[in-house]
Amino acid sequence: MTKEPAAPADSRDSSLSLAEGIAARLRDQVTGGTLVPGQRLSEARLAAELEISRNTLREVFRLLTREGILRHEPNRGVFVAVPSMASILDIYRVRRLIEVPALAQAWPGHAAVTRMHNAVEQAKELQKIPDWRGVGSANMEFHAAIVALTDSPRLIQFFTQIIAELRLAFGLLDSPELLHQPYIPRNAEILGKLERGDPAAAARMLDDYLNQSERAVLEAFARLG
Missing domain, CATH: 1.10.10.10 (Winged helix-like DNA-binding domain superfamily/Winged helix DNA-binding domain)
Structure with missing residues (x-):
């Protein structure tokens, strides 16, 4: 044959x-x-x-x-895919391992800081409409920009997958406003610390931010069951 x-x-x-x-x-x-x-x-x-x-x-x-x-x-x-609670926990574990050190070691003059700034401003504008799905996308861009501070193509590529999985978790929740609104000013505060030359303080704020975000997502996810 x-x-x-x-x-x-x-x-x-x-x-x-x-x-x-x-x-x-x-x-x-x-x-x-x-x-x-x-x-x-x-x-x-x-x-x-x-x-x-x-x-x-x-x-x-x-x-x-x-x-x-x-x-x-x-x-x-x-x-x-429909994410599980276990996958959400793992996503936040990975986010803390990548994002917090990326911010702690960041150079305030890095080009990705401009991306962070643009994402914050976009979220503020979309909040006025309001377009909460758009706010969520701007928030994802803010965190992708934090990872871009590493200048690591592998980490940046890997994080695109993490963001997509996280957005699936957000897509299950009934109130995107309650989920995203509190983090618009938090993103601005984190950016401000970095721009003023204090990446260590920005990283501490981000670590606290991620802990609060994880609790909020898990609580909302638990209510779905």
């Missing part, structure tokens, strides 16, 4: 690069709140919208399933 020749290496690399790019786009939709926990993804519709083949889309699904952002149910299809 004649074997089908293997695809050239450059072809496989190109296909993988396309899948990774599409996966990043879907991950951004989770982070932005467009895709919500439990939502079923139609393979046919999504492949048409993204103008890619179903084989490429299945590779995208495999990538995001490994990250915990999607889940595959046999004979039912692919769904946006």
Whole structure:
């Protein structure tokens, strides 16, 4: 029996690069709140919208399933994942390990500080509308900017996955205003400490912030049960 020749290496690399790019786009939709926990993804519709083949889309699904952002149910299809309380605890554990040291060792003149400032201002403007989903996205950008202070491409890439998983937890909660509103001024205070040349104080504030945020999310999540 004649074997089908293997695809050239450059072809496989190109296909993988396309899948990774599409996966990043879907991950951004989770982070932005467009895709919500439990939502079923139609393979046919999504492949048409993204103008890619179903084989490429299945590779995208495999990538995001490994990250915990999607889940595959046999004979039912692919769904946006619904986080567990255990996963929320782990997400905050990882956030403390990455974000707090990143801020403690930050240089106030780093380009990412401008990103932090822009995220704070965007959240304030969106609060006026109000657009609480947008405020949540601005908050995610603020924390992504904190990780960007590390100048580590690996940490930055890893944190995009963490943010997407965290946004899934936020998507389960009934009152995004109660969740996000208190942290608009807190983000501004943390930024102020850093801009005034006191990253250690900013890091202590962030550690307290993350502890309070974790409790708020877990309490809201527990009420869902």
